């Protein structure tokens with residue numbers, strides 16, 4: 210406790226000294242999310258993190274999340290210093306979509322519009338026509354369908370197949386998945402519904418089809434957060450990273466949030482629905498990157514890639530403005 214208080218105080222001081230602002234994803238540790246909020250920073254989904262960082266006047270953005278989030282911030286704000294508590298925070302979708310292979314796949318289908326999830330490297334974004342996040346993917350695909358476009362979708366196959374089913378779009382899917390969401394089990398959720406018969410089931414579309422089918426609401430992090438506020442249920446079974454419980458509980462203090470089971474098949478199974486890379490954003494790591502700005506964990510993006518990836522990123526930001 211004392212150590213945590215001291216580290217938090219240190220972060221507050223360093224943010225002020227360095228004219229830095231902390232932007233945290235919903236999946237980071239609640240302590241980090243609370244610090245972002247109380248220091249004038251922001252807690253959000255990947256789309257709104259990027260927009261907030263771009264529009265903020267601080268010299269330095271400290272991005273607590275995974276690497277693609279830091280990269281996106283740098284792409285949108287090249288004049289700012291972008292730091293991350295760790296540069297080792299990967300994402301299995303990003304790792305599962307190497308640019309050379311993805312690019313070769315795209316080259317085989319030159320008649321298709323390339324739509325990539327934000328959870329990708331700057332190089333993959335630079336190869337794309339559109340970047341999307343789960344909060345705007347369906348709308349953007351529908352927009353492309355209106356123009357009779359056929360689509361290449363990467364990298365998340367579950368999100369891709371969810372969009373395909375909902376829109377009827379002609380989509381070729383890259384084969385990658387999120388190691389956190391693919392572990393949720395429909396059977397475990399159904400068992401848990403016996404224990405909480407009035408609970409609503411909230412599911413992120415990076416989950417497998419069978420899990421999406423038992424959902425009351427399917428949506429991105431921000432959409433699930435909103436559903437937890439708007440729906441009258443007092444209990445929610447949530448199939449996404451448990452980091453989001455911090456904001457759900459804050460918005461609805463009288464409601465209960467239960468983790469959807471992962472590997473097990475029974476209602477008593479305790480899930481471990483937490484992204485290991487998000488968990489690397491510790492208070493210690495935050496202090497370290499702020500103590501040595503310019504030396505430690507500075508996000509850099511190759512200039513040519515930056516300029517190219519800005520085009521599909523701007524399309525998304527303009528579309529969702």
Ligand code: 13P
Nearest residue numbers: 254255256342343429430
């Ligand atoms: P959002 O775009 O909803 O923030 O989700 C990012 C992510 O990593 C989901 O697992």
Ligand code: SF4
Nearest residue numbers: 275300301387389484
């Ligand atoms: Fe990537 Fe999944 Fe972690 Fe999100 S939860 S950052 S998609 S590995």
